[in-house]
Amino acid sequence: MDDQLQSFINEIQRLFPRIMRYLEAEASRELIGLEVTPSQMNALFALYGVPNLPMGELAEQLGLTESAATRLVDRLINMNLVRRERDDQDRRVVRVRLSSYGKQLAELVFERRQAQFSRFAERLDQKSRDALIFGLSELLNVFGILEQESKSSKK
Numbered sequence: 001m002d003d004q005l006q007s008f009i010n011e012i013q014r015l016f017p018r019i020m021r022y023l024e025a026e027a028s029r030e031l032i033g034l035e036v037t038p039s040q041m042n043a044l045f046a047l048y049g050v051p052n053l054p055m056g057e058l059a060e061q062l063g064l065t066e067s068a069a070t071r072l073v074d075r076l077i078n079m080n081l082v083r084r085e086r087d088d089q090d091r092r093v094v095r096v097r098l099s100s101y102g103k104q105l106a107e108l109v110f111e112r113r114q115a116q117f118s119r120f121a122e123r124l125d126q127k128s129r130d131a132l133i134f135g136l137s138e139l140l141n142v143f144g145i146l147e148q149e150s151k152s153s154k155k
Contacts, residue, residue, distance in 0.1 A: 024038075026116055027041075030109055030112040030113055030116065031109065034105060034108070034109070035079075036079070036081075036105065039062070039072065040072065040075065040076060040079075040081070041106075041109055042062055043058065043062060043069075043072055043073070043076060043082075044076070044081060044082075044098065044102055044105060044106040044109075045106060045109075045110070046058055046061045046062060047082065047096060047097060047098045047102070047106075048098065048103070048106045048107075048110070050097075051097060052085065052087075052095035052096070052097045053095060053096050053097070054087070054093050054094070054095055054096075055069060055070065055073070055084075055093075055094040055095070055096060058073070058096055073096055076102070080099055080101050080102075081098065081099055081101060081102035081105060082096055082097065082098055082099055082102050083096070083097050083098075083099055084096050085097070
């Protein structure tokens with residue numbers, strides 16, 4: 001392994017845990033008083049703006065098995081945050097949508113998150129913001145490629 005690659009790996013290993021701790025702390029702060037967990041909020045965000053998401057697609061977006069997503073949706077139904085319905089065309093398909101309360105909650109957290117990101121974005125110049133977006137987009141692309149490779153190797 002060349003020195004530049006090793007230096008990059010060392011820096012990523014130094015930075016990512018600190019970034020993750022910050023993001024997790026911010027996620028906890030934005031949920032204060034709302035009585036939802038981060039994973040429940042992720043599900044609400046996945047459903048936000050999507051009229052009726054099939055359960056399988058929700059599970060995939062959340063990185064969960066369908067049975068784990070079903071348990072999560074069951075808890076959200078009990079909290080009056082989502083509704084589950086059978087598809088009119090294909091009764092085997094289960095669709096999930098936000099309740100009006102779930103939509104209000106998602107909007108509230110979205111506004112809190114918007115304020116949080118505004119606070120940090122204001123402290124970066126445009127060149128740094130552009131570089132960050134570019135780098136994170138490239139990282140997500142690589143994650144997608146690695147995920148596809150992993151799925152292909154399991155077949």
